[in-house]
Amino acid sequence: MQGRQHRTANCGPVAAFCNSASSVTCSRFTVLCVVTMCRAVPISDLLERASQHSDKLHSLSTMLTQELDSHFPPFGRVSMPRPSMCHTSALQTPIDKERALQVPESDLLSLARSLLQAWSDPLVILSSSANSLPHPAQSSISNKIQEIQEYSKNLKDGLDILSSKMGPAAQTITSLPYRGGTDLGQDRITKLINFNFLLSCLRRDSHKIDSFLKVLRCRAAKMQPEMC
Incomplete structure (x- = not known):
């Protein structure tokens, strides 16, 4: 039995x-x-739900960045690594909506999936580090990161289903390993700087994922490009 x-x-x-x-x-x-x-x-319905998830993902990462900035020392911004140091920077992506509209649908989904996959390990590190983050809003930050992990997991599973409906190119994932280590720093300032940097990379990538999926949703609905 x-x-x-x-x-x-x-x-x-x-x-x-x-x-x-x-x-x-x-x-x-x-x-x-x-x-x-x-x-x-239908693909159009799946893309609609995927867009809702990606929108929430980007919204949460934006709120997190704002929450962290509220008590981030000014000199910390000067010490933060450049955006080009994000572990996903090697992935070539369209720089704006107009360029994204020119990318084949399967390739655009592949880019979104690659970026999402690249955050599996860093999100675990952010979640672990948030538990002892020296910040007044530590509890709220920790809760939001857990939400992001949940939305990210759900979105990943949904995009896996979508990729199986959109052909081999959509199923290709570019490996973007995170090599920053699991320790974001021993002292308060270093931990805050590294945490904020990683979070800024997440916000940037969540915006890309959201933009790509909304372009795909627009195409599936056969909307005019200027309406996307």
């Missing part, structure tokens, strides 16, 4: 993109059934 039990532990993130297509809850499905349900949802 044990061998017949349904595996439901991992279906939540995937179902977050697809449950609105069905009134049946995830607990009544096996993982395979939920994934099959996702594949039946």
